[in-house]
Amino acid sequence: MTDQTHVIKTFVVDEFMPDVPIEQLDAGEDLLAAGIIDSLGLLQVIVWLEDTFDLVLDDAEISPETFRSVDAISALVDELRPKSHATS
Amino acid sequence: MSWVEASLSDRFLERVRQQPAAPALVWDGRRISYRELHAIACGAASRLETPELADQRPVGIKAKKSPQAIALILACLMVRRPVLLASADLGTETLRQLWAQAGISHVLTPEVGAPGGFTVATGDVPAREDGVGARPAARCDDVAVMLTTSGSTGVPKIVPLTHRAVRRFTDWASERFEITAGTTVLNYAPLHFDLCLLDIWTTLEHGGCATLVDQDRATDPGYLIGLIADAEVHVVQAVPMLYQLLLHGAPDGGRPLESVVHAVVTGDSMPAGCLDALFGLLPRARLYNLYGATETNDSFIHEIDPSHDRAPIPIGRPLPGVHALILSADGRVLEGAGTGELLVSTPFQTEGYLSEALNEGKLVVRSDDPDRRTYFRTGDIVRRDGDGVITLEGRADSFVKVRGVRVSTQAVERVIATHPQVVEAAVAPFSDELSGHRLHAVVRRAADSDLHSLSLRRHCARFMDRVAIPSTVEIVTTPLPKTSTGKVDRRRALPQSRAYPSG
Numbered sequence: 001m002t003d004q005t006h007v008i009k010t011f012v013v014d015e016f017m018p019d020v021p022i023e024q025l026d027a028g029e030d031l032l033a034a035g036i037i038d039s040l041g042l043l044q045v046i047v048w049l050e051d052t053f054d055l056v057l058d059d060a061e062i063s064p065e066t067f068r069s070v071d072a073i074s075a076l077v078d079e080l081r082p083k084s085h086a087t088s
Numbered sequence: 089m090s091w092v093e094a095s096l097s098d099r100f101l102e103r104v105r106q107q108p109a110a111p112a113l114v115w116d117g118r119r120i121s122y123r124e125l126h127a128i129a130c131g132a133a134s135r136l137e138t139p140e141l142a143d144q145r146p147v148g149i150k151a152k153k154s155p156q157a158i159a160l161i162l163a164c165l166m167v168r169r170p171v172l173l174a175s176a177d178l179g180t181e182t183l184r185q186l187w188a189q190a191g192i193s194h195v196l197t198p199e200v201g202a203p204g205g206f207t208v209a210t211g212d213v214p215a216r217e218d219g220v221g222a223r224p225a226a227r228c229d230d231v232a233v234m235l236t237t238s239g240s241t242g243v244p245k246i247v248p249l250t251h252r253a254v255r256r257f258t259d260w261a262s263e264r265f266e267i268t269a270g271t272t273v274l275n276y277a278p279l280h281f282d283l284c285l286l287d288i289w290t291t292l293e294h295g296g297c298a299t300l301v302d303q304d305r306a307t308d309p310g311y312l313i314g315l316i317a318d319a320e321v322h323v324v325q326a327v328p329m330l331y332q333l334l335l336h337g338a339p340d341g342g343r344p345l346e347s348v349v350h351a352v353v354t355g356d357s358m359p360a361g362c363l364d365a366l367f368g369l370l371p372r373a374r375l376y377n378l379y380g381a382t383e384t385n386d387s388f389i390h391e392i393d394p395s396h397d398r399a400p401i402p403i404g405r406p407l408p409g410v411h412a413l414i415l416s417a418d419g420r421v422l423e424g425a426g427t428g429e430l431l432v433s434t435p436f437q438t439e440g441y442l443s444e445a446l447n448e449g450k451l452v453v454r455s456d457d458p459d460r461r462t463y464f465r466t467g468d469i470v471r472r473d474g475d476g477v478i479t480l481e482g483r484a485d486s487f488v489k490v491r492g493v494r495v496s497t498q499a500v501e502r503v504i505a506t507h508p509q510v511v512e513a514a515v516a517p518f519s520d521e522l523s524g525h526r527l528h529a530v531v532r533r534a535a536d537s538d539l540h541s542l543s544l545r546r547h548c549a550r551f552m553d554r555v556a557i558p559s560t561v562e563i564v565t566t567p568l569p570k571t572s573t574g575k576v577d578r579r580r581a582l583p584q585s586r587a588y589p590s591g
Contacts, residue, residue: 019563020540034545035557039307040522063304 005074011048012070016041027070042067049073055080095251096232096258097165099293101126107269107295114272114299114319115155122295125159128205132163135204145193146170146234150183151279153303156198156205158279158288163204165232172234172246173280177554185243190234190442234442235282237382240486242499242552246442247382257385257436258290260407264389265323265350269295272319272347276301276326277492282382283354286325309337316345325352325378327492328359332522335365344371354378354386355492356524357480358401367394379403379480381494383451384464385436387412388478402479403470409435411461413454414472421456422472429484430470431463488517489524495556497527503551504529507544509537512568514581515558529558530581532568539563 005027013022016036031037037045045067046057055077066076091099100122103112108123135141147164151157151173164171172190174183187195195209232251236244267273267290275287275298291298299319305311312334316324324330331353334345351366351373358377366375375394380386390404406412413431414422422428431452440447451462469481486498497515504513511532517525533539541561548557569580 017541017545017561019561020542024540024542033554034542034549035554036542036545038554038559043307062308065304 002074004077005070007052008073008077009070011052012036012045015044015048025070027074029069031070032064032068037067039064045073049077053077053081094255095165096254096289096293097162100162101166103269103292103295110269110295111297112292113155113158114297116302119297120155125155125162125292128156128159129162129166132160132204132206133166135206136163136167136169141194141208143193145191146172146231148172148174148187148190148192148195150174150176150178150195150197152176152198153275153279153300154198155300156200158298160196160198160206161233161279162292170231170234170248172236174236174244175278175280175553178244179548179550179552179554181550182243182552186236186246189243190246235280235382238487238494238496238499238553238556239446240496240498242496242503244553245446247438248440248442249436249438253385253436253438254285254289256409257285258293260386260409260436261286261290262294265352267291267294267296267323271296271323272299272321273297273323274299274301274316274319274321274326276306276324276330278303281492282380282385283325285385286352307333309333313337313343313345316348317343320347321345322347323350323352324348324373325354327355327489327524328353328357329491329523331366332359332362334369335362344369346372348373350374350376352376352378353392353401354380356489358399359521361399363392363394363397363399377401377403380434381464381466383438383441384432384434384466387432387434390477400479402477404477406432407434411463412478413463414470414478425472425474427469427471427481430466430468430478432466433461433463437462437464488527490517490527490555491523493553493555495525495527495553500527500529500548500552500556500558503548504531504544506551507539507547509534509539510544512576514568514576514578516578516582526559527556528560528562528582530562530564530568532564532566535565 009022009025009027013020013025046062049055050057067073104122104126109121111119112122112125113120147169149160149171161171172192174186196206198205199207230250231248232254234246234248236246239245273287273291273296275284277283277287288298299315299321301315348370349372351370375392377390377392378386379388386407387410388403388406390402392401411433414428415431416422416428440451450465452465453460453462467484467487469484470478471481472478487494487496497517500515501513504510511534513529513531515527515529518528520526531544540563544561545557569577571577
C-alpha cells in the first residue's frame with residue numbers, strides 16, 4: 001500500500017469509524033454500500049482532499065462513484081495532483 | 089376515450105401528438121422532447137411484449153433515476169404491466185424479499201444501448217413459493233404502479249396504486265400548482281418516491297418539462313442552484329434538505345431564483361429559522377407545507393404566510409375530497425380543538441397493502457362511520473386549533489424521517505440485533521439541521537467478539553435501505569439500561585436524543 005493510500009485510509013477510519021482497527025478496512029471496500037460515506041459525508045471528504053492534497057475538485061469530478069473506495073479516492077488524487085515534471 | 093377516463097400513459101401519448109418537439113425532460117444539460125421520450129418508451133414496450141418477457145406478473149425495477157428509467161416505467165404503463173419500483177439503495181437481502189413478496193417475473197434495469205433500453209435479471213428473482221405471498225388487493229390490471237414504504241420489521245411494505253388513484257392525484261396536483269404545457273417542474277426525489285407522481289408523472293401528463301436532479305449530485309448546492317436557474321424552473325417539490333442546501337449555497341441571499349412560482353416543502357417538518365431566507369431566495373414563489381404518506385399520497389396542505397408563520401409550520405387543512413379524523417387516546421373521535429392521532433381517507437389512496445395481512449390496524453373502517461370509509465392510521469400525533477388548522481406534534485410509534493425517508497428506529501434495532509455478535513442495541517434519532525434526523529446506535533457486543541462499526545455497517549447494508557444505516561455507532565460491552573419490564577430503556581441508553589422532531 002502506498003503512503004497516499006494509507007493517508008486516505010487513516011482519514012476515512014478516523015473520521016467515519018474511529019473504533020475500527022485500520023487494517024480491517026480493505027482499500028477496495030465499497031464505502032458507499034456499507035453506509036460509511038453517505039451523500040453528506042461526501043462533502044467532508046471533498047473538503048479534506050482539497051485541503052490535504054492541494055486540489056480543487058470541480059463539479060464533474062464529484063460523483064459517488066469516484067469515492068467508492070479508498071483505492072478509487074487515491075486514483076482520483078493521482079489524476080488531479082499537480083505533477084512535478086511536465087509530461088508530453 | 090375521454091380525457092377524464094384516460095390513463096397516465098394515454099394522456100402522455102396525447103401530449104406526444106400535440107407537442108412532439110416540446111421538452112419532456114431535462115437531464116444532464118440536455119433537453120429530451122416528447123417525441124424522443126416516446127420513441128425510447130416504445131422500444132421498451134416492444135421488448136416487454138416479446139414472448140421472452142410477456143407475463144401476467146408484475147416486473148420489478150431498481151429505480152436509479154435517468155431518462156431511460158422513466159421511459160421504461162412509461163413503457164410498463166403503456167402495456168399495462170404493473171411495475172414495482174424499489175430503491176436502488178436497498179440491501180440485497182431486503183430486495184430479494186421484496187421481489188418475492190410481489191411475485192415479480194423479471195427484474196429490469198435501464199441501460200442505454202441494451203435491447204429495448206434495459207437489461208433483464210432473472211437471476212435476481214427468487215423462485216415463487218407456493219402458498220406464500222400475496223394476492224394483490226386490487227385486480228392486477230387496475231394496478232398502475234407499486235411503491236414501497238418502511239415497515240417496523242425492516243422489510244418494506246408494498247403499496248399498489250391503481251390507475252384511477254393516480255389519475256385523481258395528478259388531476260389535483262396539476263390544478264393546484266398550475267402544471268400545464270410549458271411548465272417546468274424540478275424533480276429532486278428518487279424515482280421510487282411517491283413525490284414523483286407530482287414531479288414527473290403529473291408533468292408528463294400535462295405537457296410540462298420535468299427537470300431531473302442527478303441523484304449523485306443531489307447534495308451539491310452549486311449544481312442545484314445552477315440547474316433551477318438555467319432551466320427556469322417554475323415548480324419545486326422537495327424535502328426540507330433541498331431548501332437547506334439551496335440556502336447554504338447562496339450565502340447572503342446570493343442570486344434569487346426568480347422563476348420559481350410554487351415551492352412545496354414535504355416529507356418532513358420545515359426547520360425553524362430559515363423561512364425569511366427562503367422567501368428571499370424564492371422571491372416570486374408561494375411556499376407550501378404539504379403532508380402525506382405513500383399509502384394515501386398527499387392529504388393536507390398549508391400555504392405559508394411569510395409575515396405570520398413561524399415553526400412549527402402547520403400541515404393546515406385537508407385537500408379536496410380528503411376526510412380526516414383525530415382520535416384521542418381513548419379511541420374516540422375528537423371534535424373541535426385538541427390532540428390525538430390523525431386518520432385520513434383520500435381519493436388517491438391505495439386499496440390496501442399488497443400483503444393483505446398488513447392492512448390490519450393500519451387501514452381501518454370505523455364501525456361508527458355510516459359511509460364505511462377506509463381510513464389510514466398515520467401514526468402522527470397532531471393538534472387541531474380552534475380554527476381547524478392542524479399541526480404535527482410527534483409520532484405515536486418509532487418512525488422518524490431521515491432525509492425525507494420514513495425510517496423505523498425499531499426496525500433498525502431489530503436488524504442490528506440479528507448480527508451474531510450483538511447482544512442488544514438501542515437506536516435513537518438526533519435532530520440534524522440538514523437531514524432532519526440522523527440515527528445513532530448504541531450496541532452491546534458479545535464479550536468475546538471483535539465487533540466494530542464497519543462489520544456492523546456491512547451487516548446493516550444487507551438488510552436495510554442505506555439511508556437507515558445509523559450515522560454513528562457506539563459499541564459497548566456493558567449491559568444497556570433496562571426499564572422495569574426488562575426492555576432496553578432507550579431514553580437512558582441515549583440520553584441526548586430527542587424522541588420527536590423539533591419544530
